[in-house]
Amino acid sequence: MKLPRAAALLVDFTRLLRRHDFPLSHEQVVMFLGAVRLLGPHSMDSIRQAALATLAPPVDRLSEFDALFRAFFCEEGDAVLAARSLPEEKAPVRDKGLGQDKPPEAGDTSRSGKAATAREMLNLRRFDERADDPAIGRLNKEAARALPRRRSFRKVASKDGEGLDLRRSLRRIVEHDGDVIALMRSRRKPTLRPIVLLIDISGSMKAHTADYLRYAHALTALAGKVETFTFGTRLTRITGALRRRRRDLALANASALVGDWDGxxxxxxxxxxxxxNPRYTALLRGAVMLxxxxxxxxGDPAPMxxxxxxxxxxxxxxxxxxxxxADPRFRPETAALKAILDYIDRLGSGGSIASLVEHTLKIGARP
Incomplete structure (x- = not known):
């Protein structure tokens, strides 16, 4: 569907921000368009206020954000000069077209995963249909009793419940004309913990991406609340696509949503x-995150x-x-992995679907 000219211009601005390493989610772009519509694009200041409120640029990068904003919308001379003072890879460029990068040159893909290419591979990833991995069968069989649970606030009747069920007790008393036969007890109903999956789809992970998505599809069908995101050079939510019952259709839909495969x-x-994104942050409360x-x-591991x-x-x-x-000789040697060891519950193997299923089924045994 072709966007109206005014909306396309706003979307092009968010693409410019992404190319200069501003982390933006799809929902933030949608909220930005909605905010401009509510405020009315009466002036550049109203558009800027909408962008600040919804795109949430980091405080330490506001000057760079403003330079990009003025260079894109106003083409002011001082903004262009300010942009030229930035490093070449950070300099803003006004994109008067569709805001898309040129197709990557042959051999331009970064397979190491250590550096993002200047031109991302915006291609449609295709996944070969394979027979179910035996580990998926194990997940289907054991997930119902092995996945981690928590006590919800919803209560159910129980003879050995920890508290009185006043509502059911009063109803029973009324049914027996005021005679207290027995007080009803209740307990909090156990429910599955939400699960959040973040899948790296960069070039260095290309050999594992298909298995990870098959695992995510199977887990989505089994667990109540599973949210799945991919990331390479940007974050993409693919939860809706993976809810399709047929795996081939689910993976095809996910492939169409993601624009930074193997970069x-x-x-x-x-x-x-x-x-x-506050909506995403809310998903983490009491959740399992893999x-x-x-x-x-x-670059700098501090943001990670x-x-x-x-x-x-x-x-x-x-x-x-x-x-x-997956290699028994593995030790975390990179600065980024060393920096996060104090915060994660486990650094484990993700070399196969079997290793992912093994870890998933053991989470529920955590005290």
Whole structure:
């Protein structure tokens, strides 16, 4: 569907911000368009206020945000000069087209995962249909009793309940004309804990991406609340796509949603983008969070460490599952992985569906 010209211009601005490493989620872009519509684009200031309120640029990057805003919407001379003073890779460029990068050159893909390519591979990823992995069968069989649970606030009748069920007791007393036959007791009903999956789809994880998505699809069908996101150079929510019953259709829909398959890795900004959205942050309360990534972050590991620390304070269980740990000789040697060891509950193997299922079924045994 083709966007109206005014809306397309606003979307192009968010693409510009993403190209300059501002972490933005799809929901934030939608909220930005809605805010501009509510405020009315009467002036550049109203658009700027809508952008600040919904896109939430980091405080320490407000000057860069304003320079990009003026260069894009106003093309002011001082903004262009300010942009030129930035490093070349950060300099804002007004995109008068659709805001899309040029197709990547042959051999331009970063397979190491340590650096994101300047031109991302915006291609449609296709997944070969395979027979079910035996580990998926094990997950289907054991998940109902093994997945972690918590006590909900909903109460159910129980002879051995920890408290009185006043409502049912009063109803029974009324039914017996005021005679107290027996007081009813209740207990809090157990319910499955929500699960949040973050899947690294960068070039270095290409060999594992298909298995991770098959695992996520199977888990989504079994557990009540499962939210799945992918990240490479940006964060994408694919929960709705994976709720399709047929796996081939679910993976095809997910492939169409994601635009940064097999590119570079920006783990820290992706996690910060997740935390910048209040709706996503609310998902973490009492949840199990599994990050499926090799942890090969480029640049400063501080944003990744800070984001993982914030997630750990909210989630009930946080595990980082990396395919590198499938090797028994594996030791976390990168600065990023070392920085997060104090905040995660487990650094484990994510080298196969079987290892993912093994960890998933053991989470419920945690005291």
């Amino acid at each position: 570079g890795t920006r783990i820290g900004p992706a996690l910060q983008s997740f935390l910048a 990050v499926l990534s090799d942890g090969l972050e480029r 460490r800070e984001a993982v620390a914030r997630i750990a304070r909210r989630a009930w269980h946080l595990a980082w599952l990396t395919p590198l740990a």
